[in-house]
Amino acid sequence: xxxxxxxxxxxxxxxxxxxxxxxxxxxxxxxxxxxxxxxxxxxxxxxxxxxxxxxxxxxxxxxxxxxxxxxxxxxxxxxxxxxxxxxxxxxxxxxxxxxxxxxxxxxxxxxxxxxxxxxxxxxxxxxxxxxxxxxxxxxxxxxxxxxxxxxxxxxxxxxxxxxxxxxxxxxxxxxxxxxxxxxxxxxxxxxxxxxxxxxxxxxxxxxxxxxxxxxxxxxxxxxxxxxxxxxxxxxxxxxxxxxxxxxxxxxxxxxxxxxxxxxxxxxxxxxxxxxx
Numbered sequence: 001x002x003x004x005x006x007x008x009x010x011x012x013x014x015x016x017x018x019x020x021x022x023x024x025x026x027x028x029x030x031x032x033x034x035x036x037x038x039x040x041x042x043x044x045x046x047x048x049x050x051x052x053x054x055x056x057x058x059x060x061x062x063x064x065x066x067x068x069x070x071x072x073x074x075x076x077x078x079x080x081x082x083x084x085x086x087x088x089x090x091x092x093x094x095x096x097x098x099x100x101x102x103x104x105x106x107x108x109x110x111x112x113x114x115x116x117x118x119x120x121x122x123x124x125x126x127x128x129x130x131x132x133x134x135x136x137x138x139x140x141x142x143x144x145x146x147x148x149x150x151x152x153x154x155x156x157x158x159x160x161x162x163x164x165x166x167x168x169x170x171x172x173x174x175x176x177x178x179x180x181x182x183x184x185x186x187x188x189x190x191x192x193x194x195x196x197x198x199x200x201x202x203x204x205x206x207x208x209x210x211x212x213x214x215x216x217x218x219x220x221x222x223x224x225x226x227x228x229x230x231x232x233x234x235x236x237x238x239x240x241x242x243x244x245x246x247x248x249x250x251x252x253x254x255x256x257x258x259x260x261x262x263x264x265x266x267x268x269x270x271x272x273x274x275x276x
Contacts, residue, residue: 004072005102008095008188010079015048017066036065053084075101091191113164114188118196121203122149122157127166127177128256130158134174146210147203197260204260221266229263236261 001020007013021027030041036058038044044062046052054062063076078101081094092115117123122145129141138158139151158175161167167175207215224232240261 004068004075004079005098005105007079008082008098010054010076010083011048011050013076013079014044014062014066018044018048032065036061054080071101071105088191088194095188095191113166114192116160117164117166118192120157121147121196121199122153123161123166124196125256126154126157127161128253130161130167130175131177132253132256135172137173146207200258200260201262203258232263236263 001016004013007016018027018029018032021032029045032044033041036044038058038061040046043052047054047062059077059080063073066076068076075098078094078097082091082098085091085094095115125145126141129144130136133141133144137151138154142149142151142154158167162169162175165178168178169175208217240259243259
């Protein structure tokens, strides 16, 4: 089983613990739940399936049942907070606590640069633009961006991308994309990219001033049910996959674009009572 600090999903860690114990010994969900002090024989399975959360006391009991001590227990507490917290700022704080514990104990966490990468629109844009312009100075790259950015900021972004492994510098002002994929656990990625969505939405609004030959905007306002919403989301997912495939097969790349797929409510549920 991997070290706990290589996990960011506490439910995945608990399930892996269960599966490993089951392989080595006669071990059941009943025994797992009992060892953590829960009266329900299936409670640990319910938690692992995402159908219930762990209380503060439950976190301590579960950690003890899995034999966690010291920094491992601290990491598990932070990981549960990260997995169960709904407030973005508290969720991010919990994730940063996880990274700090990992760094202190010299354990490499693949997702440690995830928030830094998505902190600004400059990082994903320059990761695409810099390899297109070998030999270009930071100032020259800055002039290619529609959104105002200084040569200094471009240099800072390029230095980060190289240090984090998202770009590889092959010569002076010359970069290629490394093999590092920009992804983490689904939960961490969703949280990290949220601020990027906000930034890109602002840039999208400004791009309305560009010529229609360079940008494409369309929209529809409609009334739908929850079932229709889920069906539309699946269609959007499939559309996005096809578009990514088209872009991946392009051998004559000369410009960086951003595609925003946005489906969001304009009203609350008309059939729900709004009174408390």
